[in-house]
Amino acid sequence: MTTQAQASSVRTEIVVDAPIERAFRVFVEDFDKVKPREHNMLAVEIAETVFEPRVGGHVYDRGVDGSECRWARVLAYEPPERVVFSWDISPQWRPEGDPAKCSEVEVRFIAETPERTRLELEHRNLDRHGDGWEGLRDGVASPGGWPLYLQRYADGAIST
Amino acid sequence: MQTYQPNGWTALGDPTRRTIFERLADRPQAVGELARELPVSRPAVSQHLKVLKDAGLVVDRREGNRRIYRLDPDGLSDLRTQLDRFWNKALAAYKDVVEQDTQEVS
Numbered sequence: 001m002t003t004q005a006q007a008s009s010v011r012t013e014i015v016v017d018a019p020i021e022r023a024f025r026v027f028v029e030d031f032d033k034v035k036p037r038e039h040n041m042l043a044v045e046i047a048e049t050v051f052e053p054r055v056g057g058h059v060y061d062r063g064v065d066g067s068e069c070r071w072a073r074v075l076a077y078e079p080p081e082r083v084v085f086s087w088d089i090s091p092q093w094r095p096e097g098d099p100a101k102c103s104e105v106e107v108r109f110i111a112e113t114p115e116r117t118r119l120e121l122e123h124r125n126l127d128r129h130g131d132g133w134e135g136l137r138d139g140v141a142s143p144g145g146w147p148l149y150l151q152r153y154a155d156g157a158i159s160t
Numbered sequence: 161m162q163t164y165q166p167n168g169w170t171a172l173g174d175p176t177r178r179t180i181f182e183r184l185a186d187r188p189q190a191v192g193e194l195a196r197e198l199p200v201s202r203p204a205v206s207q208h209l210k211v212l213k214d215a216g217l218v219v220d221r222r223e224g225n226r227r228i229y230r231l232d233p234d235g236l237s238d239l240r241t242q243l244d245r246f247w248n249k250a251l252a253a254y255k256d257v258v259e260q261d262t263q264e265v266s
Contacts, residue, residue, distance in 0.1 A: 010240050010244045010247060012247050012248055012251060013251075014251040014252075014254070014255055016254070016255050016258045017258075017259050018258045018259060023258055026257055026258040027258070030254075033253060033257045034251075034254045034257065035250055035253075036246060036250055036253070119251065119254070121247055123243050126240060126243070
């Protein structure tokens, strides 16, 4: 797994022992197991993360109490080769409602052999989020500006 | 055993550290200035600043015999670091799932 960094994007890739169709399907259908759980914008534990497999669908977390947080819009859905979704999360890890301030994630699947697939992921247009630091400062300054997740992190350690 | 790695969330989970962070958002300050305005000791302020610094939230520079703390202005870099970690972790989990799946079927 390698990571290449550019100013406004993050790139990474991985090779898996699976045919391209399975590689694509598992990424979408089992996205619940792929997404790191500790990134949670709900007030409660996440019961599951759902990736709606169509353009115009969403990626959302569903909490154990039924609450939902939609944090991505599916912009391209081209099995088994490509999926693009928006990243509607601010640098403060809160839902971002302004699409102009959202970045996007493109995932490409390339068959290296019939049984092996390379996944390339690019998270780009990070500069659209604006100056994350200014935003964080604003978040600190506003009353009640602290997201609920901070409280959950307040007392304990996070496994990383 | 969980490994503790300071990051922006844990670091700002503490009310005193949030206050210190807010003060530094107003203007860069030395430890002594912060301690004067807060109901905690100077060593305690130093300790909180260390956590904030380890989390990449503040930076310091020496000015004469004082150390001035301010917020780290490189927000995009911080965001990239977080996302880089996020996706590498996600893809590692993905590899586990997709290859486990293969084994079960074959």
